[in-house]
Amino acid sequence: xxNASSLPPGFPTVGIVGAGQLARMTAPxxxxxxxxxxxxxxxxxxxxxxxxxxxxxxxxxDLDALRRLAEGCDVVTFEHEHVRxxxxxxxxxxxxxxxxxPQALLHAQDKAxxxxxxxxxxxxxxxxxxxxxxxxxxxFADGTWPVVLKAARGGYDGRGVWVVGSAxxxxxxxxxxxSRGVACLAEEKVEFVRELSAQVARSPHGQAVAYPVxxxxxxxxxxxxxxxxAPGLVDDEAVAAQDVALRIAGLLDVVGMMAxxxxxxxxxRVLVNELAMRPHNSGHWTIEGAVTSQFEQHLRAVLxxxxxxxxxxxxxxxxxxxxxxxxxDMYAPYRHVFARDPGLRAHMYGKQVRPGRKIGHVTVVGxxxxxxxxxxxxxxxxxxxxxxxx
Amino acid sequence: xxNASSLPPGFPTVGIVGAGQLARMTAPxxxxxxxxxxxxxxxxxxxxxxxxxxxxxxxxxDLDALRRLAEGCDVVTFEHEHVRxxxxxxxxxxxxxxxxxPQALLHAQDKAxxxxxxxxxxxxxxxxxxxxxxxxxxxFADGTWPVVLKAARGGYDGRGVWVVGSAxxxxxxxxxxxSRGVACLAEEKVEFVRELSAQVARSPHGQAVAYPVxxxxxxxxxxxxxxxxAPGLVDDEAVAAQDVALRIAGLLDVVGMMAxxxxxxxxxRVLVNELAMRPHNSGHWTIEGAVTSQFEQHLRAVLxxxxxxxxxxxxxxxxxxxxxxxxxDMYAPYRHVFARDPGLRAHMYGKQVRPGRKIGHVTVVGxxxxxxxxxxxxxxxxxxxxxxxx
Numbered sequence: 001x002x003n004a005s006s007l008p009p010g011f012p013t014v015g016i017v018g019a020g021q022l023a024r025m026t027a028p029x030x031x032x033x034x035x036x037x038x039x040x041x042x043x044x045x046x047x048x049x050x051x052x053x054x055x056x057x058x059x060x061x062d063l064d065a066l067r068r069l070a071e072g073c074d075v076v077t078f079e080h081e082h083v084r085x086x087x088x089x090x091x092x093x094x095x096x097x098x099x100x101x102p103q104a105l106l107h108a109q110d111k112a113x114x115x116x117x118x119x120x121x122x123x124x125x126x127x128x129x130x131x132x133x134x135x136x137x138x139x140f141a142d143g144t145w146p147v148v149l150k151a152a153r154g155g156y157d158g159r160g161v162w163v164v165g166s167a168x169x170x171x172x173x174x175x176x177x178x179s180r181g182v183a184c185l186a187e188e189k190v191e192f193v194r195e196l197s198a199q200v201a202r203s204p205h206g207q208a209v210a211y212p213v214x215x216x217x218x219x220x221x222x223x224x225x226x227x228x229x230a231p232g233l234v235d236d237e238a239v240a241a242q243d244v245a246l247r248i249a250g251l252l253d254v255v256g257m258m259a260x261x262x263x264x265x266x267x268x269r270v271l272v273n274e275l276a277m278r279p280h281n282s283g284h285w286t287i288e289g290a291v292t293s294q295f296e297q298h299l300r301a302v303l304x305x306x307x308x309x310x311x312x313x314x315x316x317x318x319x320x321x322x323x324x325x326x327x328x329d330m331y332a333p334y335r336h337v338f339a340r341d342p343g344l345r346a347h348m349y350g351k352q353v354r355p356g357r358k359i360g361h362v363t364v365v366g367x368x369x370x371x372x373x374x375x376x377x378x379x380x381x382x383x384x385x386x387x388x389x390x
Numbered sequence: 391x392x393n394a395s396s397l398p399p400g401f402p403t404v405g406i407v408g409a410g411q412l413a414r415m416t417a418p419x420x421x422x423x424x425x426x427x428x429x430x431x432x433x434x435x436x437x438x439x440x441x442x443x444x445x446x447x448x449x450x451x452d453l454d455a456l457r458r459l460a461e462g463c464d465v466v467t468f469e470h471e472h473v474r475x476x477x478x479x480x481x482x483x484x485x486x487x488x489x490x491x492p493q494a495l496l497h498a499q500d501k502a503x504x505x506x507x508x509x510x511x512x513x514x515x516x517x518x519x520x521x522x523x524x525x526x527x528x529x530f531a532d533g534t535w536p537v538v539l540k541a542a543r544g545g546y547d548g549r550g551v552w553v554v555g556s557a558x559x560x561x562x563x564x565x566x567x568x569s570r571g572v573a574c575l576a577e578e579k580v581e582f583v584r585e586l587s588a589q590v591a592r593s594p595h596g597q598a599v600a601y602p603v604x605x606x607x608x609x610x611x612x613x614x615x616x617x618x619x620a621p622g623l624v625d626d627e628a629v630a631a632q633d634v635a636l637r638i639a640g641l642l643d644v645v646g647m648m649a650x651x652x653x654x655x656x657x658x659r660v661l662v663n664e665l666a667m668r669p670h671n672s673g674h675w676t677i678e679g680a681v682t683s684q685f686e687q688h689l690r691a692v693l694x695x696x697x698x699x700x701x702x703x704x705x706x707x708x709x710x711x712x713x714x715x716x717x718x719d720m721y722a723p724y725r726h727v728f729a730r731d732p733g734l735r736a737h738m739y740g741k742q743v744r745p746g747r748k749i750g751h752v753t754v755v756g757x758x759x760x761x762x763x764x765x766x767x768x769x770x771x772x773x774x775x776x777x778x779x780x
Binding site (some may be wrong): 025151311331334350360365 | 393396397398399400401402414415417418420421422423424426432433435439440441442443445592639681690695696697698699701703704717718720721722724725728729732733734735736738739740741742743749750755
């Protein structure tokens with residue numbers, strides 16, 4: 001570790017709870033700004049801890065570990081939501097600057113709290129209810145199945161979401177959540193035409209910027225592809241989606257990046273699906289595709305620096321996730337994919353391959369038309385995953 | 391340090407001799423590729439050692455330190471030339487992969503060797519001679535003063551270069567170099583209209599790419615501004631400059647990035663001024679301005695991966711260096727420069743401010759015209775340096 005007294009003065013230290021790929025991709029932004037980064041990692045082998053010298057080893061649900069992370073940091077922020085609100089309140093009481101604050105973050109942690117707050121504020125949500133019995137699920141369905149059940153807390157990447165076709169199918173879900181002490185939400189299964197993501201950043205003093213609205217393709221609850229901007233989205237629709245995200249950011253006093261995952265319905269409306277108060281998979285395209293990446297923007301927001309331009313650098317960007325498949329070696333494919341496509345941008349997260357695990361992503365940026373860009377991104381991702389052999 | 395056995399297989403480790411800003415700016419490229427980086431740093435406080443967990447502490451002119459760097463690395467490369475050729479030959483003999491190799495690197499280390507080789511190959515150089523006495527300088531001048539004297543080895547950022555107006559003025563330079571055992575070159579003082587830089591990358595198997603030729607502004611031997619591409623350079627001239635750089639890369643069996651600094655004369659010819667076999671200040675614009683940054687390209691070349699596209703992402707990019715001035719705090723200026731210009735890209739190197747020291751740079755990328763981009767970059771750099779107050 002460097003000796004702090006020999007480093008240039010003025011530059012702050014940002015502590016990130018978590019050391020996955022989102023923290024890893026924040027490291028380049030911090031290095032460019034000269035901002036010092038510290039991560040809270042479960043081990044030295046974690047994705048971000050491989051590339052950040054200042055890694056505090058500990059668990060995100062351990063108040064003592066959070067205190068060790070916060071010690072000497074100018075601000076503590078997050079790359080995931082799996083942290084206890086009471087621990088963050090304890091840090092606040094001890095004078096730690098936590099951004100986003102626990103009152104905001106709660107809405108990304110607890111879907112029941114989020115739904116209640118957004119509904120109260122008139123923001124567009126699917127029909128929803130908190131349910132605790134199969135009878136209540138049946139009452140919510142009112143004869144229209146399937147119904148979506150969600151764990152109010154703790155889900156991610158498709159975990160904690162079930163689509164049930166009857167009250168009987170709801171039983172084991174309700175039993176499992178009850179056994180874990182987690183509330184259950186029932187939501188109408190929205191007949192969406194596609195999924196969108198509206199990312200915004202907001203500063204402590206209220207400056208906010210909105211990124212171009214993107215289209216996301218989710219399979220099995222995992223983001224697979226992002227197209228920026230969302231094709232064919234007319235200006236009014238894009239502005240409406242950005243407006244929803246900006247209103248939520250203001251309503252909840254969000255600080256940092258926030259992604260609002262949206263359903264677009266056949267009649268052109270948007271409904272809020274999920275919130276994430278951190279950099280998000282739907283914003284990875286911004287590394288190469290936007291003036292200011294979501295990772296730098298998050299740092300600027302939590303540091304209360306003026307926000308950077310969220311404008312796109314090119315008419316189109318396509319991002320495709322690389323999930324773990326059969327092959328453990330994700331380096332060898334570079335020889336093929338880079339030779340085939342000199343414009344391909346690749347990101348590998350330093351994670352061991354496990355089936356279905358997000359281990360990297362690729363991005364292509366260009367003028368369009370869209371189809372060749374999609375083909376390039378899909379080919380590269382497919383080749384990494386072993387689904388495409390040449 | 392992560393436990394190597396728990397990291398994903400296949401990804402190589404690259405060792406960099408040096409831990410200044412060039413190594414620091416290589417770290418993001420390595421993190422994106424999943425390539426592991428190790429740097430040889432004089433101390434933990436050095437620019438790159440602040441952001442690379444795997445820093446070997448030692449001196450670049452210490453063979454033992456070089457061996458510790460090389461241990462476990464798949465390839466060893468450089469961010470500066472201040473390393474002894476005999477040490478590199480020793481590493482080679484021990485089986486270390488060194489790229490560029492010592493025989494290539496020698497031409498970036500010794501200007502007399504470089505001049506002789508390029509002249510022999512018919513590549514365009516200023517008139518030159520090795521000189522060892524004031525009489526020889528006078529003979530070289532043949533009545534036309536001033537003459538440029540250069541230390542054959544060890545110079546950088548304007549050090550090791552003198553412009554002398556008479557044989558008498560040459561005396562102390564010759565005496566100093568003789569006392570250090572360094573040969574002295576005399577060169578005609580080229581009446582250039584501007585300076586250019588042609589950057590190329592080359593792989594061990596001979597693949598090569600050429601970046602757009604840029605215009606550089608040097609003051610006191612220090613790069614201050616880069617405009618990419620060089621304004622008004624007609625295609626033939628750009629191709630001629632790229633051709634010179636590609637021929638040199640092939641001739642010298644360069645591996646990695648190489649910058650060829652050129653003088654452009656009034657009649658549209660280019661003459662080779664200096665070579666650098668590593669990422670170079672004239673290529674910082676590529677971080678935001680090109681599909682593949684010079685830092686990623688250097689890694690891809692030394693790893694013998696297929697090279698990335700060197701194409702520009704926008705019609706124009708302007709980079710301005712930030713040099714140390716009176717103010718030690720380079721973070722506070724962000725509040726002003728970012729608020730004034732949301733499109734500004736800033737890079738701070740984690741270096742203490744010292745007068746005239748390169749401590750950061752800014753880049754703006756856009757469609758043109760050039761003048762507003764120049765104004766933006768100059769304003770931001772000037773504000774950091776305390777030369778512009780609002």
